[in-house]
Amino acid sequence: xxxxxxxxxxxxxxxxxxxxxxxxxxxxxxxxxxxxxxxxxxxxxxxxxxxxxxxxxxxxxxxxxxxxxxxxxxxxxxxxxxxxxxxxxxxxxxxxxxxxxxxxxxxxxxxxxxxxxxxxxxxxxxxxxxxxxxxxxxxxxxxxxxxxxxxxxxxxxxxxxxxxxxxxxxxxxxxxxxxxxxxxxxxxxxxxxxxxxxxxxxxxxxxxxxxx
Numbered sequence: 001x002x003x004x005x006x007x008x009x010x011x012x013x014x015x016x017x018x019x020x021x022x023x024x025x026x027x028x029x030x031x032x033x034x035x036x037x038x039x040x041x042x043x044x045x046x047x048x049x050x051x052x053x054x055x056x057x058x059x060x061x062x063x064x065x066x067x068x069x070x071x072x073x074x075x076x077x078x079x080x081x082x083x084x085x086x087x088x089x090x091x092x093x094x095x096x097x098x099x100x101x102x103x104x105x106x107x108x109x110x111x112x113x114x115x116x117x118x119x120x121x122x123x124x125x126x127x128x129x130x131x132x133x134x135x136x137x138x139x140x141x142x143x144x145x146x147x148x149x150x151x152x153x154x155x156x157x158x159x160x161x162x163x164x165x166x167x168x169x170x171x172x173x174x175x176x177x178x179x180x181x182x183x184x185x186x187x188x189x190x191x192x193x194x195x196x197x198x199x200x201x202x203x204x205x206x207x208x209x210x211x212x
Contacts, residue, residue, distance in 0.1 A: 003181070003202040005104075005171040006049040007113035014116035016144055019044040045195040046144075048113065051187040052167040056194035057157035063192040071138050071166035076102035076183035076202065078176050083107050085119035086148060091130040100180050102138040103131060104202075106173035110143040113172065118149040128159035138183075140168030171200050180205060 007013060015021050022043035028034035045064075046052070051072060053064030077100040081093045089105055109121040120143035131139055139146065139160065146156040146167055160167050168185055182203040187196035 001204040003176050005173060005176065005200045005202055006198070007170065007172050009043075009048050009197070010114075012114045013048060014114055015044050016046060017116065019046060022047060043197075045190065045193050045197065046169075047197040049168070049170045049172070049185065049200040050195050050197045051185065052157070052169060053187075053194045053196070054161055055192070057154050058161045061161060063190065063194060064187050064196045065189050065191045065193070067166055067187070069186060071102075072168070072183065072185045072187060072198070074102060074183060075100040075180055075205070076104060076138075077180050078104050078106055078173060078178050078202070080106045080178050081121075083109065083121040085109060085121070087121045088124040088148070089121060089127055090124045091127055094127070094130065098131065098134040098136060101135055102140070102183050103136050104140040104142070104168070104171060104173060104183070106142055106176065106178075108142070108174075111174070113170070116144070120144065120149065122146055122148045122151070123156040123159075125155040125159040128156060128163055128165060132163040132165060136165065138166040138168060140171055140185075142171055142173045144170055168198070168200065176202060 009022050025040040028038040030037045054061030055063045081089050107121040123146045147154050185198040185200035187198050190196050
């Protein structure tokens with residue numbers, strides 16, 4: 001079974017205030033007599049479900065093309081946390097057993113990607129170190145950022161930079177049960193860019209011994 005955890009990219013999708021919203025410019029249109037249809041996408045690279053590149057929060061850090069692809073491919077644990085608006089997820093919210101190198105947090109505090117709200121939950125910086133000590137290489141969240149909206153110093157981002165952890169933001173986890181899946185969320189090879197949109201999916205893992 002596949003869970004598509006990517007929000008639809010339409011002109012209704014609301015991006016971070018001040019960033020570039022998605023729009024489509026049709027250059028050629030078969031409905032108007034052209035041979036092919038050809039269009040251009042105008043948008044921020046922090047679009048919908050996206051992978052942050054280290055250069056987004058580290059002055060001399062590499063772009064998204066500098067991260068290893070296998071950060072975004074492999075076993076991934078979905079963890080549902082009970083947090084309220086503007087609340088930070090701490091190690092106390094995390095189950096004792098982390099069973100995968102990638103963890104996605106389902107907070108439910110950003111329920112509609114087409115309506116940007118500023119009171120979403122985020123990660124406490126100490127949580128990043130806690131996860132890294134348990135072998136986690138990627139952390140993701142169902143909000144626009146691993147930091148609170150008004151956290152100008154980006155403490156969770158900088159914690160990820162210190163611990164060399166990949167970041168996945170903007171995924172949609174409504175309806176995804178807790179558990180371990182295979183994550184596939186490969187960023188584009190955008191050389192030097194600070195992020196890349198991804199088509200993020202979770203695929204259920206086969207049950208051991210089930211050969212049906």
